[in-house]
Amino acid sequence: MVPPSRLPKLLRWVAGPCVAVVLVAASAACSGGEESSGPPVTGAAAEGQQLFRTNGCAACHSVDGSDGVGPTLQGLLGSQVELQGGGTVTADEAYLRESIVNPSAKKVAGYSAAMPARELSPSEVDALVAYISALR
């Protein structure tokens, strides 16, 4: 039998690690739900989503329709894009690819910021194109 005077200490001793475990579990659950915007993606698109974050694309491009430093990439595939200096282009996969590999080749009208070119392997570009294509 534990004397009553020792109970609080004992409780603290037991509760301490429990609280720590709960906090770790909660933060793990939070980081799992980190992507709150955009549709769930799988396969190559999921790899592209990862690259989209690690290469800083997300700093300038939203995937939920909101405007940023650069245009949102939601619904881009198949849409008509107005270009700086006039004219439009249909955003097919070749256009997405070119926009990533050689950003200054075709500039979207209305955006003054310059998109930096990144060192990406062909398979990384494929994955990014798959991801952007999945953003309906």
Ligand code: HEC
């Ligand atoms: C510093 C901000 C910035 C970063 C970082 C950036 N972009 Fe951009 N991006 C822009 C701007 C501004 C435009 C529009 C002007 C243009 O066409 O260059 C653009 C245009 C695009 C377009 C064409 C959009 C359209 O509506 O036609 C695609 C696709 C694109 N970016 C993908 C990416 C990807 C993928 C990455 C990461 C590898 C990335 N961007 C990183 C600023 C950025």
